[in-house]
Amino acid sequence: MLTRLFSLPAVALLWLLHFLPLSLLTPLGRALGALLYRVGGQRRKIAETNLALCFPELSAVDRNNLAKMHFAQLGRSMLERSIFWWGSRERIERTVRVVGEEKIRAELAAGKPVILMAPHFLGLDAGGVAITMRFNIVSIYSEQTNPVFNQVLLKGRSRFGDQLLLSRQDGARATVKAMKSGRPFYYLPDLNPRRRDAVFVPFFGIQTATITGLPRLARAAGATVLSCVTRMLPGSAGYEVHIGDAWTDFPGTDPVADAARMNAWIEAEIRTMPSQYYWVHRRFKTRPPGEPRPY
Template sequence: MSQLLVGLLWLLHWLPFGALARVGSGLGVLLYVFAGARRHVASTNIRLCFPELDEAERTRLVKAHFRLLGRSFIDRGVLWWGSRERLERFIRVEGLEHVEALRAEGRPVILLAPHFVGLDAGGVAITMRFDIVSIYARQKDPVFDRWIHHGRSRFGDQLLLARDEGVRPTVKALKAGRPFYYLPDMNFRTRDAIFAPFFGVQAWTITGLPRLAKVSGAAVVNCATRMLPQGGYLLELGKAWTDYPSGDIEADTARMNREIETIVRTMPDQYYWVHRRFKTRPPGEPRRY
């Protein structure tokens, strides 16, 4: 079945961008109807994060999210097999000068890449321009594992580390000049995390960003990928954060969540709401899902 799906993605990747977007949206409608467990997770997350919305508004937001989720799956064919020239048309980049200026100064760079539906497209755009270091989580399905790994490493000389390899290889790569494409906004099972507010809800949050920034001397740059209405993506790179890290782990981790929250509010349908972001709860709090 996995091989058939990969074959279908290969066939579809030849379609024009607009047609790909329509096919992906249609897939998202089917996912919304049949993926009841994930629909429940997304609905719960959006209810917790946007309590000001009424039920009809939340439902519209969940449906929009699933349409974009479907598009992101179909678009992987372009990311895996599209030519460099086509990918340059598919994924536009703004703010690249901020990263280039930091690298020219010899400053290590951490690209804070929150989990938006366009995350993989942004990663491909970055690897077309820099040799980076990133964390790669092996997929359960060996067929999709092969192709996802291929998509993230097909350009340049990319360093993909397993999560259990620790921080030393990452710090070494940062100091050697590789930007770190960092995705820390999930509910990972780790002791190196604390509860920090995210949309006013306590979220189990990795403290790696301030720790890595401190030990490597790296600047932190927001790196968010926006899916465009008619097909394709826009990768937006921000200016380096100032006064970071401050030395206060709790304050610095909370700041990371606030930065991500600010970006989410500009495209609330594009955050990866199907993840159980609030699965781990403080002592005494009930389960959220």
């Protein structure tokens, strides 16, 4: 959605907005989200379909309210991204709090490669920039179709430290090498993959196409997996990044079981803040053979 809105005038406007305090930027973002809910028919329908699939126990009214809350927070994340792309280090440090970074440092000090598993919550970019202010990381970069957005995104994600952004074409070997050299891997595990790259395991009770990249990379690098979840705080309180404890007995002997474990964990995190997951994404687009697509 953000990609389609980007142009040079939009970038200029977003740059100007980053000078506003959060007390003004946050309500502006919520207002933008309310507008997008009204005019963004296709994305609204995707979000409503996802919420109906994942929360059948909720009434239609409750799901509608959840969708509206999601779009309000989506609009907020879009405008507040300007802080992370152009704001000063001092301002970002005031805006984003990181809890548990000592867990990353302890693993690195012990010579262990680290994977930071960061699901697609709306605060993902806030968490990413906060991590890059503290560590030189490696992450996988997807080329964007909008060249303006592509350039701004690249610069925004590499403005602090010495960050290594690899394309998907660079492959797993380059990622493993970077992890073994001491770079934490900021890994986004929950996009809809192509069927040939996926296994189907439960996610909110739905057989969902899921890549087995997390266990494969953890095994190849001998890496510790730490969760990295960014939460948007109420009002204009900013963001909190929480680094979880190291996953035990991971990876196991069965990559399909490992993928199911990952999905179960992501689902549990979503249930703690259901409006903040990236519901405008077609998470259930790839279906098992013979199943219709829901979108």
